[in-house]
Amino acid sequence: MAIRHYWSMAAAAVGFRLVLVLFGGDLHLASRPEVSTPLTSIRRLAEGYWLKQASMSPYSGSMYHGSPLLLSVLGPLTNKSLIFVAVDFIAAMLIRATGRKLQIARNRSLKSLDLTEAVSNSVNVSAGDIASLIYLWNPWAIVTCVGSCTSPVENLMVVIIIYGACSRLAPLAAFGYVMATHLSLYPAILIVPIILLLGYGPDTPPTKVFRLKNSNASKTDVSYDEKSSSSRDVRQFSWKPVLHFTLWLLFWSSYVLLLSSIILNKVGGLQEMFKKYFFAEVFDFFRSFFLIVFNMNIIFMVLPLAIRLKHRPCFLAFVYTGIVAMLKSYPSVGDSALYLGLLGLFANELAEMHFTFFLFFGYIGVSLLSPVMHNLWIWRGTGNANFYFATGLAYTCLQTVLVIESSA
Numbered sequence: 256m257a258i259r260h261y262w263s264m265a266a267a268a269v270g271f272r273l274v275l276v277l278f279g280g281d282l283h284l285a286s287r288p289e290v291s292t293p294l295t296s297i298r299r300l301a302e303g304y305w306l307k308q309a310s311m312s313p314y315s316g317s318m319y320h321g322s323p324l325l326l327s328v329l330g331p332l333t334n335k336s337l338i339f340v341a342v343d344f345i346a347a348m349l350i351r352a353t354g355r356k357l358q359i360a361r362n363r364s365l366k367s368l369d370l371t372e373a374v375s376n377s378v379n380v381s382a383g384d385i386a387s388l389i390y391l392w393n394p395w396a397i398v399t400c401v402g403s404c405t406s407p408v409e410n411l412m413v414v415i416i417i418y419g420a421c422s423r424l425a426p427l428a429a430f431g432y433v434m435a436t437h438l439s440l441y442p443a444i445l446i447v448p449i450i451l452l453l454g455y456g457p458d459t460p461p462t463k464v465f466r467l468k469n470s471n472a473s474k475t476d477v478s479y480d481e482k483s484s485s486s487r488d489v490r491q492f493s494w495k496p497v498l499h500f501t502l503w504l505l506f507w508s509s510y511v512l513l514l515s516s517i518i519l520n521k522v523g524g525l526q527e528m529f530k531k532y533f534f535a536e537v538f539d540f541f542r543s544f545f546l547i548v549f550n551m552n553i554i555f556m557v558l559p560l561a562i563r564l565k566h567r568p569c570f571l572a573f574v575y576t577g578i579v580a581m582l583k584s585y586p587s588v589g590d591s592a593l594y595l596g597l598l599g600l601f602a603n604e605l606a607e608m609h610f611t612f613f614l615f616f617g618y619i620g621v622s623l624l625s626p627v628m629h630n631l632w633i634w635r636g637t638g639n640a641n642f643y644f645a646t647g648l649a650y651t652c653l654q655t656v657l658v659i660e661s662s663a
Contacts, residue, residue: 354383386599406589
């Protein structure tokens, strides 16, 4: 069931963003560490663009560590924040379309299990509408958009991956995956849910449910046609869309590397990008330690979660984005805005999730306390770094509880 006045609420969210972008210059959100990080700062991107225009390496010094493609695409548009409003709206519409794909797959699975009455009597609100409105009205998504950082672009690429894989559009999924991993390496773990989505299709009940139905059907007096239709309900992995995705992945990867080489041709080419874009985020002395702490923890969780949630690849993608938001080296509220929007895709299944009251007001409390503690530490001088660290620790704990409870 669709949400009434959906387009009015979506237009109001876009209008609210436009008002803040045009008249909210005094908010100074671009300087907030919760909103803008060294990897997503639009100010650093403007500095890198200026260096590139001056025929200097944009990675000289320690100012810019972003993608070379962003220098050419967003570099001339650093003073035009309206582009981020459009990016957020496109991401919300793709989330809505993904929710509809999941709803169609869910209804088809229920019908194949002879639960047509449950489908006809279902009064669940459209999860795609809920998810898109959550993303549009999420305060963290709004401040990220108004703060003019590149997080909305990264979120859009991740949403393109999920939508393309759910729709089995291999070229679109490959494009989103290449761009997302080019902007940030962390979305690389989404290759697991992409393969599952392309091979099996969107989320359905576990295979053992269909096999149990087939075993019950074999014990009862049913026709051969009904038994054969029941056996066809068990999904078989299809390698054709996966191979199609792989070919497009190679094509887009080559194309992106070629463009990056052309952009950086005057300042060292791809060697400059790999030397100072991918490996300049930490000091050399601590590089091995940070690689293990921030990256190996994420890698260790990929395989167990994939085994546990292989029948729900879209939900698996949500869990992966939540884990990345917790453990990435430069987290921001834009990362949380993404996985909270994806969480809305499963609003009907998670309607009875525990600790929702605690999580809701915990997120509100952390959002209000974080700028206060930062102000006491940096500007007032009446606090210390432990004040700000405590809010960050509480923020991480809330994310951990949310991911665990949603996956339970």
